Amino acid sequence: MSDPDKTAVIIVAAGRGTRAGGDEPKQWRELGGRTVLSRSVAAFAGYRRIILALDPDDMARGLAEFRGKVTLIGGGATRAMSVRNALESLASSGMTRVLIHDGARPLVSPALIDRVAAALDHAPAAAPALTVTDALWTGAGGRVTGTAPRDGLFRAQTPQGFHFPAILDAHRAHAGDAADDVEIALAAGLDVAIVDGEEENMKITWPADFARAERMLKDRMDIRTGNGFDVHAFTEGDHVMLCGVKVPHGRGLLGHSDADVGMHALTDAIYGALAEGDIGRHFPPSDPQWKGAASHIFLSHAAALARDKGYALSNADVTLICERPKIGPHAIDMAAELARITGVEPDRISVKATTSERLGFTGREEGIAALATVTLVRT
Ligand code: MG
Numbered sequence: 001m002s003d004p005d006k007t008a009v010i011i012v013a014a015g016r017g018t019r020a021g022g023d024e025p026k027q028w029r030e031l032g033g034r035t036v037l038s039r040s041v042a043a044f045a046g047y048r049r050i051i052l053a054l055d056p057d058d059m060a061r062g063l064a065e066f067r068g069k070v071t072l073i074g075g076g077a078t079r080a081m082s083v084r085n086a087l088e089s090l091a092s093s094g095m096t097r098v099l100i101h102d103g104a105r106p107l108v109s110p111a112l113i114d115r116v117a118a119a120l121d122h123a124p125a126a127a128p129a130l131t132v133t134d135a136l137w138t139g140a141g142g143r144v145t146g147t148a149p150r151d152g153l154f155r156a157q158t159p160q161g162f163h164f165p166a167i168l169d170a171h172r173a174h175a176g177d178a179a180d181d182v183e184i185a186l187a188a189g190l191d192v193a194i195v196d197g198e199e200e201n202m203k204i205t206w207p208a209d210f211a212r213a214e215r216m217l218k219d220r221m222d223i224r225t226g227n228g229f230d231v232h233a234f235t236e237g238d239h240v241m242l243c244g245v246k247v248p249h250g251r252g253l254l255g256h257s258d259a260d261v262g263m264h265a266l267t268d269a270i271y272g273a274l275a276e277g278d279i280g281r282h283f284p285p286s287d288p289q290w291k292g293a294a295s296h297i298f299l300s301h302a303a304a305l306a307r308d309k310g311y312a313l314s315n316a317d318v319t320l321i322c323e324r325p326k327i328g329p330h331a332i333d334m335a336a337e338l339a340r341i342t343g344v345e346p347d348r349i350s351v352k353a354t355t356s357e358r359l360g361f362t363g364r365e366e367g368i369a370a371l372a373t374v375t376l377v378r379t
Helices: 036-042 056-066 079-089 110-119 164-173 181-187 207-220 261-273 296-308 328-342
Strands: 007-013 049-054 071-074 097-102 125-131 136-140 143-148 154-156 160-163 192-196 223-236 239-242 245-248 251-253 311-321 349-354 367-378
Touching: 007 036, 007 079, 036 049, 036 056, 049 056, 049 079, 056 071, 071 079, 079 164, 097 110, 097 164, 110 125, 110 160, 110 192, 110 296, 125 181, 160 164, 160 181, 164 181, 181 192, 223 261, 239 251, 239 261, 245 328, 261 296, 261 311, 261 328, 261 367, 296 311, 296 328, 311 328, 328 349
Parallel strands: 007 049, 007 097, 049 071, 125 192, 311 349
Antiparallel strands: 097 160, 125 154, 125 160, 136 143, 223 251, 223 367, 239 245, 311 367
């Protein structure tokens, strides 16, 4: 199974990108208010080990933009050497897989990344590609000199995924540069699976590509809001699970799963933003396998569904409503746990609490209620 914690990401951005024009390398130019490179890096949110190969002249800039988020490494004289440096830096990291991506492909979708990662369950290497649909010619001096068959031809994209030891060995055995890492994998005899690429996953190369990428970004602009509400009644027990944190209490919460009312509200908010129903649709209470289930399974599923549909969790705000236990001392841990499960930075998640002034069922301490609001942004 693909595991983001065992899969490293290498983003290659050490080239000078002179063909794209402009005053600075294309990876540092802005696209829709962010640098091309920051978009390429952000596409791999959820992966904890990201290595960014930069030209040594760009290190200060890289530190300013990415400090604490990625590991920077000096690129080599060629693309292959940059990748090799990055692979060697991971040699004793325990990573089992690696995804290698061009920094100049900022519009790569989460779904495409997931397809490559999943294909590595069945092949030592996998890469996205598009079939060639235009007729192919040869030409010289402004004249067509012949035609070429397009059958069996593909346009290669990235990220290209590999079992880590296999691609490290392949790079060590390879002399000279290569157009991409599939070329190096093939030279080492690796079997490379082809997965569906996407037109939007263009490599910014020429000046006109910036305008095209800007148009694609505008088409994507899509912001969604969802809300969730949940209630669980108190029962006998010595703790409650709230937002993934075990809080000692003189009572427990009654429920089919672990009754984590805060996590359920957040999960339903994400499903709601996606118009994907609620927890009950995806994890029917009638199914005994979810009895006593840890609620992070539900939240992980909702977060993955959002990612697969091309949305990032921009922020979430969870309010717990109870007289007791006191939430304040645990709120930061709760937000951190929700952030960990959803794969976002902790400052995008808020957990707060209120009482209902001793009114109603929460005021009488018959149960705990929670509500959550989320904003999802198409990436
Ligand atoms: Mg519930």
